[in-house]
Amino acid sequence: MDTGTQLQLLIKITVTAWDAQNKYLNSLITELSDEQLQHEIAPGRNTGIYLLGHLIAVSDAMLPLLGFGERLFPALEEVFIKTPDKSGQVMPAVAELKEQLTAVNAALAKHTQSISANEWLSKHSAVSPEDFAKEPHRNKLNVLISRTNHMANHIGQMLLLKEKG
Amino acid sequence: MDTGTQLQLLIKITVTAWDAQNKYLNSLITELSDEQLQHEIAPGRNTGIYLLGHLIAVSDAMLPLLGFGERLFPALEEVFIKTPDKSGQVMPAVAELKEQLTAVNAALAKHTQSISANEWLSKHSAVSPEDFAKEPHRNKLNVLISRTNHMANHIGQMLLLKEKG
Numbered sequence: 001m002d003t004g005t006q007l008q009l010l011i012k013i014t015v016t017a018w019d020a021q022n023k024y025l026n027s028l029i030t031e032l033s034d035e036q037l038q039h040e041i042a043p044g045r046n047t048g049i050y051l052l053g054h055l056i057a058v059s060d061a062m063l064p065l066l067g068f069g070e071r072l073f074p075a076l077e078e079v080f081i082k083t084p085d086k087s088g089q090v091m092p093a094v095a096e097l098k099e100q101l102t103a104v105n106a107a108l109a110k111h112t113q114s115i116s117a118n119e120w121l122s123k124h125s126a127v128s129p130e131d132f133a134k135e136p137h138r139n140k141l142n143v144l145i146s147r148t149n150h151m152a153n154h155i156g157q158m159l160l161l162k163e164k165g
Numbered sequence: 166m167d168t169g170t171q172l173q174l175l176i177k178i179t180v181t182a183w184d185a186q187n188k189y190l191n192s193l194i195t196e197l198s199d200e201q202l203q204h205e206i207a208p209g210r211n212t213g214i215y216l217l218g219h220l221i222a223v224s225d226a227m228l229p230l231l232g233f234g235e236r237l238f239p240a241l242e243e244v245f246i247k248t249p250d251k252s253g254q255v256m257p258a259v260a261e262l263k264e265q266l267t268a269v270n271a272a273l274a275k276h277t278q279s280i281s282a283n284e285w286l287s288k289h290s291a292v293s294p295e296d297f298a299k300e301p302h303r304n305k306l307n308v309l310i311s312r313t314n315h316m317a318n319h320i321g322q323m324l325l326l327k328e329k330g
Contacts, residue, residue: 001301003168006286010175013302017310042207042325121171136166137178145182149317156321160207 007117011141015112018144021151022105025055025158029101032161034094041157046085048161051154052097053080060104062147065124066140068111073100112144120144172282176306180277183309186316187270190220190323194266197326199259206322211250213326216319217262218245225269227312230289231305233276238265277309285309 001009029037029052037048046054057076063069071077079089092100120141123132132138166174194202194217202213211219222241228234236242244254257265285306288297297303 001286003172003282006282007168007172007175009286009301009304010172010179010306013304013307013310014175014179016302017314021314044329045325117168117171121166121174136174137181139174139178141175142178145178149182149186149313152314152317153321153324156318157325159318160210160322160325164209 004117011117011120014141014145014148018112018148019109021148021155024155025052025151026101028155028158028162029094029098032158036161037094039161041160046157048158049091049094049097050080050085051158052094052101053091055151055154056097056101056104057081058147058150059101059108062143063104063107065126065143066108066111067122067125068108072103072107076100115140169282176282176285179306179310179313183277183313184274186313186320189320190316191266193320193323193327194259194263197323201326202259204326206325211322213323214256214259214262215245215250216323217259217266218256220316220319221262221266221269222246223312223315224266224273227308228269228272230291230308231273231276232290233273237268237272241265280305 032048037052040047041051053076056073057080060071060073060076061081063071079091083089091097121136121139123129123138124140124143127135127138197213202217205212206216218241221238222245225236225238225241226246228236244256248254256262286301286304288294288303289305289308292300292303
């Protein structure tokens with residue numbers, strides 16, 4: 001296998017790991033009732049719906065960060081990133097959040113499934129060209145890896161919303 | 166940047182993401198008291214010490230899976246992988262688990278910091294040469310990615326052991 005093929009393979013593995021966490025999240029929120037999603041993951045902690053909204057807002061913000069386009073639902077940032085849970089903010093209904101998650105994932109997938117290795121290795125939009133010249137690891141694939149781990153972290157918490165087996 | 170350099174960069178980013186989760190775990194268990202680690206992450210769920218032992222056992226099993234050598238603490242598998250929490254099993258003390266974590270991470274790091282791109286792209290020990298020929302994504306780096314996400318998932322849960330801010 002030549003290095004170009006190896007590079008393609010590693011990118012594919014990384015994108016597949018991202019997709020796997022998204023599938024995991026989708027299957028979890030399909031399994032949970034709307035009422036279970038309203039529950040706290042543990043006493044006094046974040047609710048399931050807040051974490052769901054938080055993950056959608058973070059994924060949505062990946063669109064401009066990766067140069068894929070504008071955010072689809074910029075209003076989510078205030079409610080689910082800048083404001084902690086249980087601050088009196090008005091959240092969308094679970095059904096609406098599920099639609100937003102589907103839309104954000106579709107918008108991301110259009111690019112993650114098709115961009116070239118060179119584009120994955122190019123800088124994300126929050127790093128300057130000068131800094132990127134010194135720190136070439138601050139590329140788009142690194143953002144995807146970091147968001148994959150962020151999602152895994154919160155999925156671990158949302159699993160606690162399931163009934164005890 | 167030529168494709169060989171790009172490949173090296175992606176491998177470095179992936180190993181750094183693994184290291185970051187391990188640092189996160191280490192800093193969390195340093196911050197938590199031994200008593201906090203004995204608590205359940207949520208009512209009726211796994212205890213912190215069980216999840217810590219589970220993560221060490223899974224990391225230890227990566228040594229043979231990645232062809233890096235024998236497991237250091239094979240007895241952990243029975244206690245923390247094959248047996249669910251609160252089954253009456255005898256667990257090592259927290260101090261002992263912390264030493265085991267350090268030892269396993271050191272043994273892994275010796276290899277993860279030094280092996281070649283070709284070795285990362287070679288098959289892990291749980292896949293046959295025939296299957297690997299058809300499914301070249303089942304390589305050592307893929308194991309590292311999958312274990313990184315597994316650790317992130319459980320760290321999200323162990324964070325609930327911290328006092329509420």
